[in-house]
Amino acid sequence: MPRSRKDRIIPVAPVDRLMRRTLTTKVDRVSDKGAEKLALILEEVGEQLSKMAVELTEYKGRKTITDKDVELAYKQWRRAF
Amino acid sequence: MPRSRKDRIIPVAPVDRLMRRTLTTKVDRVSDKGAEKLALILEEVGEQLSKMAVELTEYKGRKTITDKDVELAYKQWRRAF
Numbered sequence: 284m285p286r287s288r289k290d291r292i293i294p295v296a297p298v299d300r301l302m303r304r305t306l307t308t309k310v311d312r313v314s315d316k317g318a319e320k321l322a323l324i325l326e327e328v329g330e331q332l333s334k335m336a337v338e339l340t341e342y343k344g345r346k347t348i349t350d351k352d353v354e355l356a357y358k359q360w361r362r363a364f
Numbered sequence: 365m366p367r368s369r370k371d372r373i374i375p376v377a378p379v380d381r382l383m384r385r386t387l388t389t390k391v392d393r394v395s396d397k398g399a400e401k402l403a404l405i406l407e408e409v410g411e412q413l414s415k416m417a418v419e420l421t422e423y424k425g426r427k428t429i430t431d432k433d434v435e436l437a438y439k440q441w442r443r444a445f
Contacts, residue, residue, distance in 0.1 A: 320431035
C-alpha cells in the first residue's frame with residue numbers, strides 16, 4: 284500500500300525554511316515539491332536511524348533510547364554506505 | 365559561536381513521534397535528549413542535502429530547486445560515505 288499523506292510526520296514548513304537558508308543569488312527559490320521531497324527523505328532517514336538506535340539501546344540492556352544511542356546510530360549509518 | 369536553541373528549525377515533537385513508531389517491547393521509551401539529538405541530526409542532514417541540491421539546480425541552469433534536484437542530491441550523498 285503506498286504511503287498516504289496522513290502517514291507523514293515531519294512537517295514541510297520547517298524543511299522549506301531550512302532549504303531557504305541555503306539559497307544563493309543564482310538559485311533563489313524552493314518549489315513545493317522540492318520541500319516535500321526533502322521532508323519525506325528526512326523522515327526515511329530518521330526512521331532508519333531510530334531503528335538502529337533501538338538495537339543499540341537493547342544491546343546496552345536499556346529500555347530507553349538516549350542521545351548516545353542516536354549518536355552512535357548516526358555514526359554507524361554514515362559508515363554503512 | 366555555539367548553535368542556540370533559537371536556530372533550531374526541525375521541531376522535536378514530530379521526531380519524537382517518528383521514534384515511537386520504532387519502539388519494541390524491550391525498548392519502549394524515548395528520552396527527551398534522544399529525540400532532540402535526532403532532530404538536530406536530521407536538520408544537519410537536511411542542510412547538507414539542500415546545499416547539494418542547490419548545486420545541482422545551478423548546474424541545470426535553473427533558479428528553483430525541484431524534487432528531482434533533492435532526489436539526486438540524496439542519491440549522491442548516500443554514495444559519498
